[in-house]
């Protein structure tokens with residue numbers, strides 16, 4: 501079985517609601533910061549003092565519990581390398597709760613782990629028992645996404661902590677790519693801070709809208725951060741991204757505005773989906789998973805023909821018939837809803 505990540509970045513035009521990006525773009529302050537990067541900033545290896553200070557203040561953690569990464573994807577890679585370092589285990593295992601973000605299986609399989617796929621639970625409600633049933637002495641890595649992509653569902657923090665305590669031999673990677681939208685986080689939670697095997701990953705790609713610049717962060721116990729520091733290259737985050745982190749964090753007004761746009765967009769989507777009789781799962785993130793069953797492909801194609809691009813997840817056995825729609829700027833969501841209504845009407849006539 502191949503776990504290679506299927507890169508879907510196209511199309512470059514139309515309404516991109518397929519990758520959960522910030523549909524408004526980054527804060528204008530980020531662009532100003534990049535424009536003021538000097539010839540010498542470009543020539544010198546970057547200094548991260550300001551970016552680390554800004555990020556630590558934003559997340560309210562001590563800087564020694566924080567490591568900047570080249571996107572959250574690099575945090576996944578570094579954690580995987582750290583987890584698989586123990587040579588006493590002949591066949592290390594990585595638990596992935598399905599449906600899941602594709603990078604977990606791709607990275608851990610690529611690094612030599614056996615990928616153990618665990619079903620999330622009925623109606624996408626997280627089942628701790630399912631994860632516990634898959635645990636054994638070879639378990640070295642457990643990926644938990646909170647809120648989950650593509651379902652938008654929250655894992656109660658207690659459940660994550662229970663799993664972390666049950667599996668001290670493993671690193672628990674808690675992917676909080678969408679925690680800005682859910683406001684549920686293990687960052688700053690004293691119970692998580694006491695567990696050296698809990699690693700929280702964050703990103704500036706989604707709420708801050710700098711996916712193209714690549715910027716993420718890891719928060720963990722200081723000793724665990726030291727383990728990861730030996731793996732993440734020392735200049736992994738480029739000078740423009742480092743400047744963008746500082747500028748993005750400083751513009752709280754823009755950030756709050758975008759979160760409000762996402763909340764309103766989700767409410768509009770829920771109303772429209774209810775009106776159209778389409779099943780959906782209320783989401784804690786900046787996207788909504790909807791169920792179109794056998795009409796998934798036709799609907800995705802119909803939307804694409806109207807220049808609205810959504811993510812077809814219908815062939816994923818863990819969420820059959822489902823499609824994921826990014827909820828960003830309200831105007832974009834309204835355009836998506838109009839296109840969806842057209843596609844549904846065309847089908848009904």
Ligand SMILES: *Cc1c(COP(=O)(O)O)cnc(C)c1O
Nearest residue numbers: 571572573601649677703705716
């Ligand atoms: C988008 C996403 C990432 C990747 O974040 P980058 O910072 O762009 O690397 C990681 N995990 C999940 C669940 C995501 O949806």
